[in-house]
Amino acid sequence: MGRNGEGDAGLSEFDLVVRGGTLATAAEVFEADIGVRDGRIAAVGLNLPRGAEEVSAKGLIVTPGGLDPHCHIEELSPDGAVHEESFSSGSAAALAGGTTSLICFLPQWKGHGLAESAPGYEARAAQSRIDYGFHQIITDPTPDVLEREVPALVARGVRSLKAFLTYDPLRLSDGEFLRVLAAARRHGAMVTVHCENFDAIGWRIEALLAAGVTDPIGHAWARPPLVEREATHRAIALAELVDQPIQVFHVSCEEAAAEIARARARGLRVWGETCPQYLTLSHDDLRRPDFEGAKAVCSPALREAGERDRVWRRIGDGTLDVVSSDHCGFSFATAKRSPGGGGYGQGAAELRPDGTPFFNAIPNGVPGIETRLPVLFSEGVSKGRINLPTFVRLSSANAAALFGLGGRKGSLAPGADADLVLWDPDAERVIRNADLHHAIDYTPWEGMAVKGWPTTTIRRGEVAARAGEVLAPPGSGRFLARGPYALARPRGVVPDGFDAASR
Ligand code: DUC
Ligand code: ZN
Ligand code: ZN
Secondary structure, eight states, X not given: OOTTXXXXXXXXXXXXXXXXXXXXXXXXXXXXXXXXXXXXXXXXETTOOOEEEEEEOTTOEEEEOEEEOOBOOSOBOTTSOBOSOOHHHHHHHHHHTTEEEEEEEEOOOTTSOTTTSSTTHHHHHTTOSSEEEEEEEOSOOOHHIIIIIHHHHHHTTOOEEEEESSSTTTOOOHHHHHHHHHHHHHHTOEEEEEOOOHHHHHHHHHHHHHTTOOSTHHHHHHSOHHHHHHHHHHHHHHHHHHTOOEEEOOOXXXXXXXXXXXXXXXXXXXXXXXXXXXXXXXXXXXXXXXXGGGGGOOSSOOOOTTHHHHHHHHHHTTSEEEEOOOBOOOOTTTGXXXXXXXXXXXSOOOBOTTSXXXXXXXXXXXXXXXXXXXXXXXXXIITTSSOHHHHHIIIIIHHHHHTTOBTTBSOOSTTSBOOEEEEEEEEEEEOOGGGOOSSOSXXXXXXXXXXXXXXXXXXXXXXXXXTTEEOSOTTOOOBOOOOOOGGGSOOSOOOTTOOTTOO
16 A cells, blocks of 8 residues: 555555646646656646555645745854754744745855855755755955855855845955956856945934934834945946846845846846845834834835835836745844844944844844745735736746756756645635744734645655644755856856956
């Protein structure tokens, strides 16, 4: 007998058949069964023969497993601060929320090479329950880093670099950013970039503090949309000069999105990502009393409530084509009260009389690896803002193409990894942190009613989470080595006399 007491494992063509679901891919929606063999999709069609294991998807929607291409997990800063999330808990949360792969960040500390920064990071990541890849943060682009370490890293399958235009000590000057772009072009890597103007933010912080503003809402007042728009414009212009593809991370507002749309209309290889926080939260969350606003401090900052519709519109017109979590493991009771924690704050680490930090020193970031897809499904699909293929493109397929995982992740085609999520589109839930699997003591979506929830998550053909129970053990995720791919290639258009191979 087979594992479910049905069929015969020895004779089955498939290890697993997911039967009777409504399949949603990046392109279409149709009824079919999925046959899985050796962890991969082997067949898609009606009335497939019985598998050794059968999972019923009747009345459910089946999508590719989510790929979250922007997560901060167990990052270690030079001062020893660590995000309060382990790869084990973070990836358990991911699975429960329908995400089967993630890309997180190998840090570089200024004054150090890539190899000596954050020793042991790869070993910690190996505890993941889902497949994982890395972006390499570059904070100190020395010739040795760019010419010796980056190509070695790319050869190991780390095909994307991350640049910060703000945060001390992470940020790059324009000259340093240009060198990173040129090195990425030479070695065939994508560049992702955090776009905000550091000096403008610093100037605003000084003025706000001098005026006596210390509450979390000051975070948004110090980082208005134009500091993001200016840096987005600059990043795109510098990338155009070098002819290097880039993705602009976490776009929060129309002003920045418009810069990306303009670049794309001119044929530049520029892509934009946004996050659920910019689609659903606002200044109102930063204004919560008793320091609760700190739960919504992330960068770029949350915007006025009306901005959310404009960000949705930029999803609608394709300018923003990836929704990531930008998950950060800062708990409210601890890290959010430790000034500057983890390097993601800006300015003096001063405390208010009640012991909470000034707005500028609150660690930036919100936890969202588990809620990313349920919030997107509910606010997007259930509320009729996006259709199912768009949901699939935003949640997995586009990031897979952008980061060299196309065909393997974000797809239901034969040959792809059998990463599948079964969604109950009618399930109504209220998000409660107590029900989530991350190691953080809050969610900014506490109390939000959602419609649509993942009931079963299958990772490489194995049921990895079911009805909120995570079954995949720590360490069962695999490193995703990424080879050369189309979207990381330059256009081949450089200004006259420009030698892109020069430093
Ligand atoms: N933004 C955040 O909100 N957190 C981590 C880093 C970032 O850029
Ligand atoms: Zn960022
Ligand atoms: Zn981030």
